Amino acid sequence: MHEFELISSITSDVSVGDDVTLGIGDDAAALRLTGDTVVTTDILVEGVHFKRQWSPARSVGRKAIAVNVSDVEAMGARPSAIVVALAFPKDLDQVWVAEFEAGVKEECARAGVSLVGGDLSSSPTVTVCVTAIGDLEGRLPVTRSGARVGHVVAVTGNLGWAGAGLVTLQRGFASPKEPVAEQLTPSVPYGQGVIASDRGATSMLDISDGLLGDLGHICERSGVGIDIDTSLIEIPDPVARVAAATGRNALAFVLAGGEDHALAATFPTEVLPEGWRRVGVVVSGDAVSVDGHPWDGAAGWDHFA
Numbered sequence: 001m002h003e004f005e006l007i008s009s010i011t012s013d014v015s016v017g018d019d020v021t022l023g024i025g026d027d028a029a030a031l032r033l034t035g036d037t038v039v040t041t042d043i044l045v046e047g048v049h050f051k052r053q054w055s056p057a058r059s060v061g062r063k064a065i066a067v068n069v070s071d072v073e074a075m076g077a078r079p080s081a082i083v084v085a086l087a088f089p090k091d092l093d094q095v096w097v098a099e100f101e102a103g104v105k106e107e108c109a110r111a112g113v114s115l116v117g118g119d120l121s122s123s124p125t126v127t128v129c130v131t132a133i134g135d136l137e138g139r140l141p142v143t144r145s146g147a148r149v150g151h152v153v154a155v156t157g158n159l160g161w162a163g164a165g166l167v168t169l170q171r172g173f174a175s176p177k178e179p180v181a182e183q184l185t186p187s188v189p190y191g192q193g194v195i196a197s198d199r200g201a202t203s204m205l206d207i208s209d210g211l212l213g214d215l216g217h218i219c220e221r222s223g224v225g226i227d228i229d230t231s232l233i234e235i236p237d238p239v240a241r242v243a244a245a246t247g248r249n250a251l252a253f254v255l256a257g258g259e260d261h262a263l264a265a266t267f268p269t270e271v272l273p274e275g276w277r278r279v280g281v282v283v284s285g286d287a288v289s290v291d292g293h294p295w296d297g298a299a300g301w302d303h304f305a
């Protein structure tokens with residue numbers, strides 16, 4: 001199949017939301033948003049973020065959308081639109097590309113975003129770059145810099161699952177299935193970003209590199225410390241099972257495992273929105289601690305370490 005046939009087959013059945021005034025098919029799309037626009041991009045590279053032996057194409061397509069929309073959620077914006085650039089080897093099976101695009105559309109529907117454009121190229125390995133756009137709808141962005149001493153630190157979504165899934169896959173296993181599924185496609189708590197913003201969240205981010213590492217960004221930008229109270233941390237059963245089977249520390253998966261794309265935020269009061277759970281408190285200082293002590297385990301993911 002040639003490039004333009006491929007584009008037609010990908011874009012023939014795309015439906016869009018009311019904020020799209022011009023969808024796929026021209027040099028650019030047009031959107032009519034009601035407030036300030038948030039824009040974010042994240043890249044997925046074969047061998048770095050996924051392996052084709054581990055991930056069905058559909059999961060890669062879904063993950064590419066999920067990890068980007070979670071950044072829009074983390075700003076307290078309503079996810080609006082997505083563009084997807086895909087580069088892949090010339091000899092890649094066309095079914096792979098079709099399934100990837102099906103995954104993109106499936107996750108767009110789950111996230112409530114419109115696919116409004118993209119790009120295709122050939123490349124030695126599969127690379128996906130997505131840009132996501134969100135509408136603040138009159139709200140202020142929830143940044144990383146608004147945490148103040150005494151605020152409650154809370155999370156919504158899964159923690160530890162994707163990291164446990166990665167270790168499972170690295171050891172050559174495909175089960176337990178739930179953590180593996182979360183590694184292949186994180187379940188982002190869609191809708192919670194706007195809810196947190198409306199409930200007064202003072203800072204927020206999505207957890208891509210591990211809870212402690214990412215909360216460190218809030219500490220740095222807000223000029224505070226954060227203390228995590230491990231008595232408040234639940235260890236999900238499948239995560240505990242992977243830890244036991246691999247001789248690892250289950251708490252380390254939850255605190256330092258990456259790629260769950262849960263949301264973490266600080267709130268000025270104890271009363272949290274439904275679905276959020278308290279994990280700690282903002283303290284004076286400049287770093288994240290665990291039960292009052294520095295964490296001596298591995299920090300979060302670093303692409304260039």
Ligand SMILES: Nc1ncnc2c1ncn2[C@@H]1O[C@H](COP(=O)(O)OP(=O)(O)OP(=O)(O)O)[C@@H](O)[C@H]1O
Pocket residue numbers: 041042067071208209
């Ligand atoms: N190559 C780049 N050029 C310009 N800005 C960049 C570049 N890479 C990252 N940034 C910006 O730096 C900030 C932090 O980016 P980073 O990728 O660490 O955060 P993230 O996207 O939330 O996390 P993750 O990539 O782990 O999901 C963001 O504002 C991002 O737009």
Ligand SMILES: Cc1ncc(C[n+]2csc(CCOP(=O)(O)O)c2C)c(N)n1
Pocket residue numbers: 042043047048049050051067166208209258259301
């Ligand atoms: C094949 C394979 N090897 C390793 C990993 C683990 N991994 C890759 S990127 C990342 C952090 C988030 O990335 P980013 O900061 O780019 O969002 C993690 C934990 C994986 N998913 N697949």
Ligand SMILES: [Mg+2]
Pocket residue numbers: 041042
């Ligand atoms: Mg990024």
